[in-house]
Amino acid sequence: MSSPHGIKLAVHLVTTYFGELVSKVCECLLRKGTLSLGQVIRYTELSKQNVTNALLLLIQHNCVQAFTIQQPGGFGEEPKPLTQYMALHDNIIHHMRFPKFLAIVSDEYGQECTEIFEGLLQHGRLSLNKISDRYKDKHKVDVTSGENNSADNVIHENFNKLVQARFIERCPAHEPFLQPSEEDDAPKKRSKMGDVQTLEARALVAAAPMESIRFLVEADDKWSSGAPDDDDDKKFPLTEIVGEKRKQPEPEVFATNEKKEILWRVNFEEFIRRLRHKCCVSHVTTRLDSVVGIVLSAIFEATRRDETKVKMEKTVPLSLETIYEEAMKSEEGRSLTLERVRASLVQLGCELPTIGIDETYSIDVKKIISQAQAQEVESVVLKKYGREAYRIFRLLSERERLIDTDKISNTTFVEKKDALKILFQLWKDDFLHMERIGNDAQKVDVLLWKMNKRALWEHVLDDMYHAALNLKLRLVYELEQAKDILLVLKGVTVGDEVLKRRKQVGDKWKVLESSLMILDDAIMLFNAF
CATH class of the missing domain: 1.10.10.10 (Winged helix-like DNA-binding domain superfamily/Winged helix DNA-binding domain)
Structure with a gap:
């Protein structure tokens, strides 16, 4: 919920x-x-x-x-x-991240791929032919001339790049039918992992196309009037997943339009995965050093095709030589030595393998994310409550059991009176859980404190959503207030005062947008990663 x-x-x-x-x-x-x-x-x-x-x-x-x-x-x-x-709440929130997704595509593949990708962001779902028509309309391609075939080749090439990078995928089925099962009579249905599987979760699984066809492109549409009519050519896949057999998909596995054309959409999972990796690299670079960040980035790059789940807890095991070779591909990693890479892996929490055994390493990504989450909340406590509260909160975040007030005071070197005041404030704001134990005869209560991480993380995430909403509303307000200034056409002679106000509006807008994007990074840390 x-x-x-x-x-x-x-x-x-x-x-x-x-x-x-x-x-x-x-x-x-x-x-x-x-x-x-x-x-x-x-x-x-x-x-x-x-x-x-x-x-x-x-x-x-x-x-x-x-x-x-x-x-x-x-x-x-x-x-x-x-x-x-x-x-789909998460998909709605992803709309706020479209500029980040566009920046990733633009940096990796350039303007022409970005134009195709931008169309999918704007329209949600498009067929291959609609993507082609949109491109030709924008570039004013004459479909009766030789330009048409040239444009088809450009679209074909760039579309395949996006699919191969897994930036776009086939759409899920419109209305999958959930088969009744014996478990439906029970109040809950459990997955193989023992977690409760809701009806909604079952529906999403049923709607998703099989992995073997999720990123499969087939020439089932005519790109131009000169497209081949041979049935074999139409069925020939333009791209296919390496190592998987070519297969004609079932008609209801993926979404189609009224013309039975396959529909495509943005693959949010791939972008969240990349942003998750970027967050991890940034965190270890800040906490440890830049070399560790280079090594971790190399590991993510080497395991890109093997990581099929967005929230994978650990990377697949890689040999030291593989990690070193991948690190050497980047400009920053060319000066690294094998021993420096090994030392960085130890800094990341990897244990040195026993001599004589293959030297392979796997990174605990979940641990890095947990550390980044804790650091984010600690920074909130530091800014809001001060350094003494920060020391107390950090102590409680490192311990999973209840701790009494005296021990907290002695460990953090904060006077008991002040510590009690801070603890009550943190408890009042839902940062901590408190329990009272005492002796009725002596009428003395001992207060025990503990950080309930799950409840706190939900509370912090809700506060971040609140802050993001306030920023969005402020953007709308500023736009409404400056509507007359922004309508001034370029090239029209205006006074210095109008130009100054226009610049002020633009600068304020940039600050608000930048603040929103930074805040969204923190939201993803607690929600998407």
């Missing part, structure tokens, strides 16, 4: 991009959970047509996933299929 301010931020983003009516439908799903069309109509009090259009738009932009379940029939009636809709 999303946090209160996380829902408010998501609703604000939907309102900004799609309008009040669509945001009303989205807010209903975010607050009440998975609903049928009839339930959404009843709760929002909107017309069926308005709700249907809003849901279709949200599905188009990957903010809602539909799925079908079997609803038990009434007395003497057959079971009926029922379509349910669930809001």
